[in-house]
Amino acid sequence: xxxxxxxxxxxxxxxxxxxxxxxxxxxxxxxxxxxxxxxxxxxxxxxxxxxxxxxxxxxxxxxxxxxxxxxxxxxxxxxxxxxxxxxxxxxxxxxxxxxxxxxxxxxxxxxxxxxxxxxxxxxxxxxxxxxxxxxxxxxxxxxxxxxxxxxxxxxxxxxxxxxxxxxxxxxxxxxxxxxxxxxxxxxxxxxxxxxxxxxxxxxxxxxxxxxxxxxxxxxxxxxxxxxxxxxxxxxxxxxxxxxxxxxxxxxxxxxxxxxxxxxxxxxxxxxxxxxxxx
Numbered sequence: 001x002x003x004x005x006x007x008x009x010x011x012x013x014x015x016x017x018x019x020x021x022x023x024x025x026x027x028x029x030x031x032x033x034x035x036x037x038x039x040x041x042x043x044x045x046x047x048x049x050x051x052x053x054x055x056x057x058x059x060x061x062x063x064x065x066x067x068x069x070x071x072x073x074x075x076x077x078x079x080x081x082x083x084x085x086x087x088x089x090x091x092x093x094x095x096x097x098x099x100x101x102x103x104x105x106x107x108x109x110x111x112x113x114x115x116x117x118x119x120x121x122x123x124x125x126x127x128x129x130x131x132x133x134x135x136x137x138x139x140x141x142x143x144x145x146x147x148x149x150x151x152x153x154x155x156x157x158x159x160x161x162x163x164x165x166x167x168x169x170x171x172x173x174x175x176x177x178x179x180x181x182x183x184x185x186x187x188x189x190x191x192x193x194x195x196x197x198x199x200x201x202x203x204x205x206x207x208x209x210x211x212x213x214x215x216x217x218x219x220x221x222x223x224x225x226x227x228x229x230x231x232x233x234x235x236x237x238x239x240x241x242x243x244x245x246x247x248x249x250x251x252x253x254x255x256x257x258x259x260x261x262x263x264x265x266x267x268x269x270x271x272x273x274x275x276x277x278x
Contacts, residue, residue, distance in 0.1 A: 072105035126208040133212035136185045143178040155234035
């Protein structure tokens with residue numbers, strides 16, 4: 001994050017506000033040539049570097065997509081394992097990969113092809129709005145969970161020393177992060193209230209930009225109503241349920257790592273030239 005902020009600051013110092021190259025980049029939409037880093041390097045007169053940087057951007061995007069596929073497929077697998085999604089999505093191959101969950105997740109990657117058409121690009125932008133707000137709401141859920149977890153741990157006398165890892169800023173860091181996530185979720189689409197393509201109120205982007213919030217609240221409240229769940233007090237929270245299963249999985253993982261250490265030559269090419277990319 002610090003590197004990113006410094007990079008943006010340096011770009012502001014290098015690229016003039018009225019640069020024709022910058023104006024050209026702004027018109028490129030989501031293409032690699034829209035990168036202000038490419039503009040800065042071009043202005044510096046380094047001929048080969050813009051192409052290298054574009055290649056790096058493609059590599060970073062590929063890495064992010066690979067990570068997101070992993071997260072999406074394992075999330076669907078987890079839901080299916082708990083009976084909250086079709087059981088077929090919990091099926092795994094011999095390597096333990098949830099192939100049907102992975103295939104379902106990969107289908108959504110095809111939506112990216114909507115970006116090649118000017119008319120479809122608008123619809124793709126609506127999808128981006130929805131995904132962005134749901135991403136923020138996911139982090140809000142994580143932060144709220146961490147806050148209540150810390151409260152329950154303190155109420156039951158479980159010290160920091162008993163934990164394999166604790167957040168550096170503790171519960172206060174989660175409160176600060178939660179405040180900013182809520183603030184961003186509410187204000188990230190403020191431009192819909194200004195004059196744009198649809199007049200003084202961009203109702204289309206307003207719907208896609210804020211639809212996730214009422215859906216998020218409706219699903220939480222609907223689940224609580226349907227299952228008649230009650231709020232659990234911190235001192236009554238179950239802090240040890242499922243721990244034995246997690247400990248067993250950790251032991252299996254450590255045993256697998258030990259076996260890999262004994263056979264370092266296996267997969268040498270992947271570990272040396274491919275694995276580090278992801």
